[in-house]
Amino acid sequence: MSRGERLGLVAANGRGKTSLLRIIAGEEEPTQGSVTTARSARIARVPQDVPEPLLPLTAQEAVLQALHPELQEMESWRAEIAVDDIGLPEEARQHPLSALSGGWQRMVLLARAGVVEPDLILLDEPTNHLDLSRIAALEAWLAALPRGTGVIAASHDRAFLDSVTSRTLFLRPEGSRSYPLPYTAARAALDEADAAEGRRFDNDMRRAAQLRRQAAKLKNIGINSGSDLLVTKTKQLTERAERMEEAARPAHREAGAGAIRLDHGAAHAKALVTLDEAEVTAPDGRLLYRTPKLWLERGDRVVLLGPNGAGKSRLMAMIEAALAGPVPGVQVAASARPGIARQDLAQIAHATAWEAVKAADMPDARARAALAGAGLPPDLQTAPLSRLSGGQRARLAMLLLRLARPTLYLLDEPTNHLDIEGQEALEGELSAEGAAALIVSHDRAFVEAVATRTWSIEGKRLVERDDPAPVLDALSRG
Structure with missing residues (x-):
């Protein structure tokens, strides 16, 4: 990799992207072969999640800690500037990282990387937890780096890769391929x-x-x-x-990551969800917005767009609550059979993947085959869920959706942690005739691929827009 190059690292879940970044950063040793870096090169790795020792610290304390101890007292101003550069609000600077949103935590990790003035920055799924405005801020932050600063971004966000990278490396067990092109052109x-x-x-x-x-x-x-x-x-x-x-070598096929099949049932009601001047409120009772009269019918794939904190997940929760009892302004057809995917994957309530699938009253042989088809080998099927990667948990969540045979999907950030192969499979399944879905997503490529309708939270109202692109553009500008 040459100085200042921007490389996108693409592979299916479980193929070692994070391990490779750790090896490049010098945090792990390779099982074979070697990695050579320039002797004086400074490398900063931005992990997917905040390391636990940083959680009690404020943003400035966490960034300051990234500097060498001998520099922390004399050059504390560098940490202050780094926090300014990510745009963290003043009131949030007094809180520990544990109290910040996942998006702001990710931005603080970026500031920690930037403050050491590295020659190479390693990004591990950098757009997870970021809304469109924060993704745009991340792209601007990367564009503002010194020309000689290299970047390796392991990501499943196709739009992000197209925006920030100039070379793409597809990791494979055999015959990895590299192209001097951003993701879409390289994929072709x-x-x-x-x-x-x-x-x-x-x-x-x-x-x-x-x-x-x-x-x-x-x-x-x-x-x-x-x-x-x-x-x-x-x-x-x-x-x-x-x-x-x-x-002879057969053409490469991505196997083992698991196929996604959302086997939706047939819905008899024309309108599965009806909204009629529903009031969406914050947990403290404050009005966020009102809805006009809107319907979600069989075959609709409605994408709900709005900035973070606008109340997208609150509306999803109201519709979910209406499945169990009356909710003012929200009606759900009695025939609707829900398939729910929450952003934090909290719908997986079992200790192991095996227990989760067996709860669907499936014979042992079919359960093993279903889990293997979702990319979970036998040793992980009975392992604690904590041993599964984010991508493997996401595929398990998709498998549980399939087993529920839903007629109505409520999907909150469904592509978080899914690899590109999984995203494309999910797009194809959602686009199948008859699938009805309400989807919250900040993944632009996914939204543009699946949306048939767009609901946008604008001020205190929910409005329907003909095209998601202008809404996505506006959200990216913040």
């Missing part, structure tokens, strides 16, 4: 290379089969005629076929 080049490789494999296998047929014919002739020369020729052709088959 990768797909073309995979297709060409697939054609070569098919051709090689056809040629090997042809050699084997020729060898079989010569063998029969040689046996009937007693010709040692033909027997030798038969052996040579067979060996050539074997070498060709051994050398």
Whole structure:
């Protein structure tokens, strides 16, 4: 990697992106091979979550701690400027990191990385927990880095990768590929290379089969005629076929990450959800906004957009509550069978993936196969959920949705932690005829792929917009 390069690191869940970043940062040793960095290079890694020792600290204290102890007293101003650069509100600066939102915690981790003036910054899923305005702030922060500062971003956010990277590395168990292009263009080049490789494999296998047929014919002739020369020729052709088959490599297929299949049931009611001047309030009773009369019908995929704190999850909670009893201004059809995915994956209430799937009254063999299909090998199926990565928990959540056979999906940030393969599979399943969904998401590529309707929280009102793009643009500008 050259000085100042911006590299996107792309791989399915569980393929070692985080481990690779830790190895580059010098926090872990590789199991084989080596990593060489410039002798004087300063490397800063931004993890997915705040390390526990930092949680009691304020933002400025956490950033200051990143400096060498000998510099902390004399150059504390650097920490103050770094916190200013991320735009943290004054009132939030007095609170410990544990009291800040996930988005602000992530921005503080960025400030910690930047304050040491690194030569290389390693970002691990940097857009998780960020709304569109904070993603735009992150992109601006990266653009403002000195030209010689390199960045490696391990991310599943396709729009973010397109915006900030100039090279893409696709990690694979064998034959990882790198392209001097941002994600979308690099993905097209990768797909073309995979297709060409697939054609070569098919051709090689056809040629090997042809050699084997020729060898079989010569063998029969040689046996009937007693010709040692033909027997030798038969052996040579067979060996050539074997070498060709051994050398042939099938086209790469992402296997093991698990397929997502949302097996939705049939809804008989035309309007699954009806909103009629519903008042959405904050936990303290403060009015956030009112809804007009709106319907969510079979086949609708409604994306609910708005800034963080506007009340998107509050409306989702009201609809969920209306499934169990009356909620003023919200009606849910009796035939609606919900499939709920919360942002924190709290719907997974069991100790292990095995217990979660068995709760669906599934035979053991089918349960094992379903978990394997979701990318969970046998050793993780009965392991505590804490051993699962965020991506593996997200795939388990999608599997539990499928088993519920919902007619109405309530999905809050469903692509958080899902790898790109999983995101694309989810897009395809949600786009299947008959799926009805209300979705909260800050993933622009996902929103533009699945939305058939857009609800936007604007001031104290919920309004319907024809196109999500202008709303997404406005949210990105903050």
